[in-house]
Amino acid sequence: MVLNIVKNAIQAMKGKGEIILRTRVARQVTLSRKRHTLALKLQIIDNGHGIPDEIKDHIFYPLVTGRAEGTGLGLTLAQAFVHQHGGSIEFESRPGQTCFTVMLPFSNEN
C-alpha cells in the first residue's frame, strides 16, 4: 500500500527530488464513523510535478493514469487496502508539492 504511493512519488520526481515519509500517532480520531483511541497517521510527501488537474477528481478510480506506461491500479489498490482496514486516504497536490495522508486505526475499540 505504502509502496504504491511511494512509487508514484518517485515517478513524479523524474530522478531528482525529495520524498518525506512522516509517521505520527493520532489520538481520538473518527474514521468511517468509528471513533478510535489511537490511529497511525502516515504522510508521503514529494516535491515532484504534482498530480495533473484533469485526473485529480478520479485518481482513485481504476485505470486512471497520467503516465503512458501506467496501469492506473496503484492508488485503487492502496485505497481498497486502507478502506478494508477501516482507514482513510486523501491527498493535496500542486506543482512542487504532493502529500498523501493515510490514517489507519490501531484497533476497533470504540
Ligand SMILES: Nc1ncnc2c1ncn2[C@@H]1O[C@H](COP(=O)(O)OP(=O)(O)O)[C@@H](O)[C@H]1O
Ligand atoms: N505523487 C504523485 N505526483 C504526481 N502525480 C501522481 C502522484 N501520485 C499519483 N499521481 C498520478 O496519479 C496517476 C494514478 O496513479 P496510480 O493509481 O498509481 O496508477 P499508475 O501509477 O499506474 O499510473 C499516476 O499516473 C499519476 O499521474
Ligand SMILES: [Mg+2]
Ligand atoms: Mg502507480
